[in-house]
Amino acid sequence: MTSDAAGNDLTRDLETFRQEATEKLASATSAAEVDELRIGYLGKKGALKGVLRGLGKLPPEQRAAAGAAANLVKTAIEEAVATARERCGGPVAKAGPTLDVTLPGSPAPIGSRHPVRQVARRLIHIFHNLGFAVADGPEVEDEWHNFIGLNIPPDHIARDPSESFYIEDDLLLRSQTSTVQIRVMENREPPFRIIAPGRVYRPDTVDASHSFQFHQIEGLMVEEGVTFGDLKTTLRLFFRQLFQKEVELRLRPSFFPFTEPSAEVDLRCPFCGGPGCKTCGRKGWIEMGGCGMVDPNVFEAVGIDPDRYTGFAFGMGIDRMTMAFYDIPDIRYLFENDVRFLDQFGIG
Numbered sequence: 424m425t426s427d428a429a430g431n432d433l434t435r436d437l438e439t440f441r442q443e444a445t446e447k448l449a450s451a452t453s454a455a456e457v458d459e460l461r462i463g464y465l466g467k468k469g470a471l472k473g474v475l476r477g478l479g480k481l482p483p484e485q486r487a488a489a490g491a492a493a494n495l496v497k498t499a500i501e502e503a504v505a506t507a508r509e510r511c512g513g514p515v516a517k518a519g520p521t522l523d524v525t526l527p528g529s530p531a532p533i534g535s536r537h538p539v540r541q542v543a544r545r546l547i548h549i550f551h552n553l554g555f556a557v558a559d560g561p562e563v564e565d566e567w568h569n570f571i572g573l574n575i576p577p578d579h580i581a582r583d584p585s586e587s588f589y590i591e592d593d594l595l596l597r598s599q600t601s602t603v604q605i606r607v608m609e610n611r612e613p614p615f616r617i618i619a620p621g622r623v624y625r626p627d628t629v630d631a632s633h634s635f636q637f638h639q640i641e642g643l644m645v646e647e648g649v650t651f652g653d654l655k656t657t658l659r660l661f662f663r664q665l666f667q668k669e670v671e672l673r674l675r676p677s678f679f680p681f682t683e684p685s686a687e688v689d690l691r692c693p694f695c696g697g698p699g700c701k702t703c704g705r706k707g708w709i710e711m712g713g714c715g716m717v718d719p720n721v722f723e724a725v726g727i728d729p730d731r732y733t734g735f736a737f738g739m740g741i742d743r744m745t746m747a748f749y750d751i752p753d754i755r756y757l758f759e760n761d762v763r764f765l766d767q768f769g770i771g
C-alpha cells in the first residue's frame with residue numbers, strides 16, 4: 424500500500440493515495456461498501472494515518488508543506504465519501520440500538536409515605552411543639568411492661584390469653600403503647616413529657632373497623648404539680664392544631680387500671696360540627712381515646728415518688744384518625760399495602 428512509500432516522496436504518494444481512494448469511492452455501489460472504504464482510508468487505523476506517520480521522518484523544513492498536502496487529500500477523500508454516500512443511500516446504520524438523547528426520559532416510580540405514617544408524623548410534629556419527645560419500646564413485650572407495671576391485675580380480662588398474642592408464657596406482642604410509659608418511667612427521673620407512637624396487636628376479628636394490628640399514640644407527662652387541667656389543655660391545644668380550628672372536647676368519666684381518675688376523650692366532630700355525619704356515625708362526637716392521671720400504684724411500681732410527682736397519660740388510635748382524615752371506609756386498606764391505594768396519598 425502507499426503507506427510503505429511514505430518516507431520517500433510523500434507528496435507523490437499522497438497524490439496516488441488520493442486518486443486510488445476517490446476512484447474506488449466513485450465506483451462503490453452500496454452504502455456498506457462506501458462505509459468500508461471510508462474506514463479503510465480515513466478510520467483510526469486507516470491508510471491515511473499510515474501515510475501521515477511518514478511526516479515525522481521528513482526534514483523539518485518539508486513537514487509543513489507535506490502536512491498541508493495531507494490535509495487536502497483528507498478533505499478530498501471526505502468529499503468523495505459524502506458524494507458516494509449520497510449516491511448509494513446514506514450511511515449504514517450502526518449495529519445495535521441507537522440512542523436518541525433528545526427524547527424525554529422515562530420517570531422512575533417514587534415510593535410514598537404510608538397514610539398512617541403521614542398522620543403519625545403530623546401528631547409527632549404537634550406534640551413536639553408542645554414539648555413532648557418521642558419515646559420508643561419493643562413490639563414484643565413482657566408481662567411486666569404490658570400489664571403488671573400498669574397496675575393491670577392477673578385476673579383482668581385483658582390478661583386472658585384470648586385477648587393478647589402470647590409468644591411464650593411471659594412474652595407477648597404488646598397490646599397497647601402504654602408499655603412505653605413504664606419503660607420511660609423506670610429509666611428516667613421526672614420531669615418528662617413523651618409520646619410513643621407505634622404498632623400494637625390484639626386478636627380481634629377483622630372487619631371494616633377492626634384489625635389484629637393497629638397503631639396507637641401514647642402520651643405521658645410527669646412533673647411536680649401536673650393537674651387534670653393540664654391534661655385537658657394539652658389535648659385541646661393538640662386537637663386545635665391538628666384540625667386548624669377551635670375544637671370542643673368532652674372528657675367522659677371512665678376506668679383504666681393505670682390512671683385515676685380516668686376519662687374517655689370525645690371530640691366534637693370537626694367534620695360536621697355537631698349535627699352528625701358519616702365520619703362521626705351521626706353522633707356529633709368522635710371517640711378519640713382514653714386518658715387520666717397516672718395512678719399512684721404505677722408510680723410506685725416504677726420507683727417514682729407519688730407524693731412528690733403527679734402526671735397525666737393518654738392513648739389514642741392513629742388508624743381511626745387516618746381514616747377520618749382521608750375518608751377511608753375500611754381499616755383493611757391500611758394494611759394490605761396495595762400500591763394503587765397507597766399512591767393516592769402523595770409522597771407525604
Ligand code: DAH
Nearest residue numbers: 599682713714715736737738
Ligand atoms: N392503653 C389504652 C388502650 O389501649 C389507652 C389509654 C387509656 C392509654 C388511658 C392511656 C390512658 O395512657 O391514660 O385502650
